[in-house]
Amino acid sequence: MQFLENPTRNLFFTGKGGVGKTSMACATAVQLADRGLRVLLVSTDPASNLDEVLGTTLSNDPTPVESVPNLSAMNLDPETAASEYRERMVGPYRGVLPDAAVRSMEEQFSGSCTLEIAAFDEFSKLLGDPQATAEFDHVIFDTAPTGHTLRLLTLPSAWSGFIENNTTGTSCLGPLAGLQAQTMLYKQTVEALADANLTTLVLVTRPEPSAFREAARSSIELQKLGVNNQHLIINGVFTCESSSDATAAAMQQRGEQAIAAMPDAIRNLDRSSVPLNSSGLMGVASLRQVGKSQTDQANDAAELPSIDTYPDGLGSLIDELASVGHGVIMTMGKGGVGKTTVAAAVAVALAERGFAVHLSTTDPAAHVAATIAADEQPGLTVGRIDPAKETADYTEEVLRTAGSDLDADGKALLQEDLRSPCTEEIAVFRAFAKAVSDGANRFVVLDTAPTGHTILLLDSALAYHREVTRQSSQMPESVEKLLPRLRDPDFTRVLVVTLPEATPVHEAAKLQQDLRRAEIEPFAWVINQSLVPLSVTDANLRRRQHHELPFIDEVGSSLAPRVALVPWQAEPPTGIAGLRRIVGSNRSLAH
Template sequence: MLPSFQPKTNIQTPYLFFTGKGGVGKTSTACATSIALAEEGKKVLIVSTDPASNLQDVFETELTNDISEVPGVKGLFACNLDPEEAARDYRESVIGPYKGKLPDAVLATMEEQLSGACTVEIAAFDQFSTLLTQKEITGQYDVIVFDTAPTGHTLRLLSLPSAWNNFLEESTHGASCLGPLSGLGAKKELYEQTVNALSDPSQTQLLLVTRPDESPILEAARASKELREIGLHNQQLIVNGLMEKPIINDEVSMAFYDKQQKAMEVAVRTFNDIPMTYLPYISYSLTGISPLKAWFNGERLQVEQTNHVNPDIITELADFNQLVSDVINHNLRVIFTMGKGGVGKTTLAAKLAMKLAEKDVKVHLTTTDPAAHLEYALKDKTRRNHLTISKVDPKAEVESYKKHVLEQSGEGLSEEQLAYLEEDLNSPCTEEIAVFQKFAKIVGQADEEVVIIDTAPTGHTLLLLDAAQSYQKELLRSTGEVSKEVQNLLPRLRNADETAVLIVTLPEATPVLEAERLHADLERASITPRWWIINQSFANTETTDRVLSGRGKHELPWIQRVKSTKEKCAILPWEKENLL
């Protein structure tokens, strides 16, 4: 067993950055750490730059951009910076001067470039860079805790030389994330100071928060590698939610424990050169000062019914079979499973494919999932006549896309401009675009069967591709192309009579909030999701494990939230995800 995370022994620097995938518990961990440090007599400031922040919910107090004291904890102060608002202001500052002067298609491309996650992250970085360099503020605190650290990609972008405007005027490589940095040259020195502070191991610790599940562990490993490449070496891994002891005669409890232990084998192999600690899996909700204190002190609180939501709400939701019937009865031809990593969308896609094949529906499943057991399971002889699969390698597709763009747009660029272009191609959007183009080809060749696509692009990426096409037509340039397959698939995605988007979430705060943002993002691209799937619910099992059943009770408000706003909503019980 790993040592438990204890701020008193694990924290040694004045600046702490918590990072990790959505839903791993980084905000709860950051808040509990801040309380523990304040109780040691330190004066602590915690700052959230997460666009889906629930900092005020965790502390149960209203927070704004202005620093205020957290009630009930002497010496603890907090502020909740809003990067979404900063991103809106920044978009207007960049685009406003060009309105009425440039063609609408060009303005649409600029606006979409400035509508993605990169822009929000850079706006957040701008906010805490300003905060970090204000000595009259930082000098007041012993420790400053940042909830949500920037990615390595964003930090590399910001560390590049600042001549964005000229390069953007000449750039013709189409869908891009370069836009967020246009006009930021004046802040180069500020960003350099911030990156230097981040890289100083005596000043900053990076705390990578993950869950004992393979997907978030691998994501944490990628983040660790990216950040080390730019000099952020003072890292440690916190495995949040590790079950300490299962109930021997409870099937769900034993399966949950076994799955976590297998994931931990991956974590130990992957993170063999940085400190690793853990926090226990608990039954109660981490909202309010008392539960946060109890979590680090090892106390076990009583589970209370949250918000008095009626457990019978489970019976009012659809089950998996009703989802299958909907696909068959409405002759849906293209199905996308969408959601953040770790919510189980790949396994859901595979399960749906198998069920349709069992009902004599011809199905093709295409996925980016690296897990070999899915491929093995789906080649079972009883299903071979109705089910085919293809596995897309994101790395290969990205390398092919990068090579194509560099060949088309790299010639004649200066060394500085080439650095911009190469870093732009490290953007998360690049992988979405490259993989989506591959998916588009598969869909274009499969009109005679139901096609199920795992890991679909966000609304931002779809609009970016659409805008790049319009941009190309407007400027008559040859290198901003969007393939015919993609051009044909965008209208198809928007056709609700043949295409269904399934949003997959977990019944927890962050996954639901992020799924809501994804839903809104898709509607911006004129795509309305057909189903919401609440996946891996303990409230929908018969476990007698006190901790797991307690978690099930705390799922109910989030289940209610999804049910109250979504017309088609299904719930699936927690399963080990073993398809064999």
């Protein structure tokens, strides 16, 4: 990998879920340690699998990795840090404020922003204080801070008393309130991140359009904050062994097309390409192979048995979904797993059965929605919730109400906070509330549904207003009516969408926990883009098929009440014909 030719002291790895951040960080750490350099590898990922990858039991302190001299690793647990942080902020109010108000505060400190800030709090102790890591030549961080975190922490007004006195209940000001005591440490941390002689930000992506878009967004946001020393890793680049395997040839072609069309924002970054690893990067031996060609990877695919047992396809769920005759179907999951495509496929399948269906998407490109509209599927209407418009409308409303009595500095801080991801989440939730009321008379299929945290945040806000003001809530009536409907399994069916890989499955499991905390029980899991149902002869793809099996089994045996397996598609599944393909039975694709 090119950036290892002359590496900076600090290396931060970032990228969307499932692209291989942890694998690339571990491989970098092992390869630097093999040179005789003293390396500390740090993960702030709540779902970290460093222990599993390195084969070493880790803790919150540096632990030597026995199989790699000179390498130590540690897992910073942001969940624990966030819990302790939340209690420091909420504890003084127990017994002082009404119970409903305390519950509202707890929920506002339980979301992604608090976790993000707590993670920054943890690794800033390592990055901002040079003495903390003086014994190491290199410090490698798996999971870098987002641009949103850094932007909040560099606001001069973020350290004013306004935060402590804020009562608007908006998204991220509360989590920032407890950080004032360490202003200098954070300042040093942000400066270290922006020092090109000291730090490299490594953007990890896959040769897929959605992953490239996420990498470009992160690159632009961090460059605006002065983090300019960036390197791009394209992980999982596939080269087929023989053009006679149609699936392998199509996979190579799709990757090449995605690379050719990557966004301009990252096109000119220094770049490394890492071949697809067909067997998963577990253990130090495999990490030492990262960057080598596919033909150098071990194992003989000819010895692998055929795969005859696996879950049915998406079509197996349609009968059960259709049985009620109306209601809301929501697809949920992390970015890049195919929520929009699955939602569109379900909507088309229901419409073809004669039901009236409305598909609502927040897909920024709206490619699926536009294709369906052009094909004019009878019984199906397609709408698009524009997050930018909904967020702008919501922001204007908050500034007009909660911000009406603030001074200029207070309004400036409130405006900055309203630019957070949490604000968009709430604004889109309100738009969903308007759309979902139609579910009483027809099917409404919602792509990119609100998270469990958002539901609880809004629910606790309603309780807070009722307890403290004893007046009607400012929340729209549609939101008040929506919450019980989302929790009604006869009205709302949630499909959790994931990929047959470690990180997407474990992140989906965490999402399911959040949903259950919000009293929503998922209806089924959809494992998307699986090679298991396909007939392939390419040796690397056969090994990849077997690598997917443990994750498919984990979902089916312990996580999901129902499972549907969607095969990887040689052609992007757009248009009515493409969406019909992913609903079709897997059995026609079997070996």
